[in-house]
Amino acid sequence: MARLLPHPILSPTLACLWLLLVNSITPGQIFLGLLLGWMIPLLTLRFWPEAVTIRKPLTLLRYIGLLLIDIIMANFTVARLILGDPDRLKPIFVELPLDLTSDLAISLLANSITLTPGTVSARLSEDRRYLLVHALNEADPDALIATIKRRYERPLQEIFELC
Amino acid sequence: MLEYLLSFLILTGATLTFIGSLGLLRLKDFYMRLHGPTKATTLGVGSLLIASALFFSSHNAGISLHEVLITVFLVITAPVSAHLLAKAALHLNLHSFAKMPAKSTKGEDGADDDAMDTQTPEEKSSSSDTHVPRKPV
Numbered sequence: 001m002a003r004l005l006p007h008p009i010l011s012p013t014l015a016c017l018w019l020l021l022v023n024s025i026t027p028g029q030i031f032l033g034l035l036l037g038w039m040i041p042l043l044t045l046r047f048w049p050e051a052v053t054i055r056k057p058l059t060l061l062r063y064i065g066l067l068l069i070d071i072i073m074a075n076f077t078v079a080r081l082i083l084g085d086p087d088r089l090k091p092i093f094v095e096l097p098l099d100l101t102s103d104l105a106i107s108l109l110a111n112s113i114t115l116t117p118g119t120v121s122a123r124l125s126e127d128r129r130y131l132l133v134h135a136l137n138e139a140d141p142d143a144l145i146a147t148i149k150r151r152y153e154r155p156l157q158e159i160f161e162l163c
Numbered sequence: 164m165l166e167y168l169l170s171f172l173i174l175t176g177a178t179l180t181f182i183g184s185l186g187l188l189r190l191k192d193f194y195m196r197l198h199g200p201t202k203a204t205t206l207g208v209g210s211l212l213i214a215s216a217l218f219f220s221s222h223n224a225g226i227s228l229h230e231v232l233i234t235v236f237l238v239i240t241a242p243v244s245a246h247l248l249a250k251a252a253l254h255l256n257l258h259s260f261a262k263m264p265a266k267s268t269k270g271e272d273g274a275d276d277d278a279m280d281t282q283t284p285e286e287k288s289s290s291s292d293t294h295v296p297r298k299p300v
Contacts, residue, residue: 017232020228020229020231020232021229021232023227023228023229071202071205071206071238072206074202075179075202075205075206075207076206078183078186078198078199078202079179079182079183081198082182082183082185082186082189082190082199083182083185086189086190086191086195087191089190089191089195091192091194091195091259091260091261092261092262093259093261093262093263110242110246111239111242111243113242114201114241114242114245114246115201115202115205115238115241115242118198118202120194120197120198120201120245120246120249121242121246121249122194122246122249122250122252122253123249123250123253132253134194134197134249134261135261136195136198
């Protein structure tokens, strides 16, 4: 079973993507989507060494909702900062100590950080324990770290790592 | 009614995208300029895509879902390119108005000075031992 269907989550996702791509739900397309969803993970097995397990799907949905709201807020925040006086901005680099260990969770966290208010993730340290984050306008680095940890890292940890 | 909604979405999208590009002109260093395209544009392009989805859903038969797909891909890929750009910039030691944190992340080429390195061990241990988010000061 595990060898025939190495990524039980990726396969249906790919099938859904295929259906969105062709924009029709006929039985033929559903079959083709499922076939692609089964074959692509099988053929690209080497690129996905880690098995993905979602422990709390509801938390994941809530996380996505939170992220969407934050992205919208981030847009207006950054738009305001750009239109304001650029000389008054206080850019800062912050080192974020990571509690996450899995590759997927870390990359999702880095993605979330880049998508949300005035922060871009810049570099993951080689031991994978620190993420360097650039903030566009932030006076208090400790508060920023605390916010990121509470808002994004904690849910990701619950979803992908804790039992 | 739909016309008004569509125009509102398109105008919002265009404005936000424009502001994002304006950031490239107005902000002062490379790292700051990264923020414009990665953020102001996601919502900008997002509202354009919503407008497109609404328009084609109302004018053609069936709902148009390609735009959902574009949004998903955009949200997944935009941060990756931003991250790579930032990483390349760090590697090249581009000038930045933001100070580097006092840790040897720059240490790939040994360009750090010793005064900064002295702070590293205690910072590292304090943050890794406790494993709790730091309180805002």
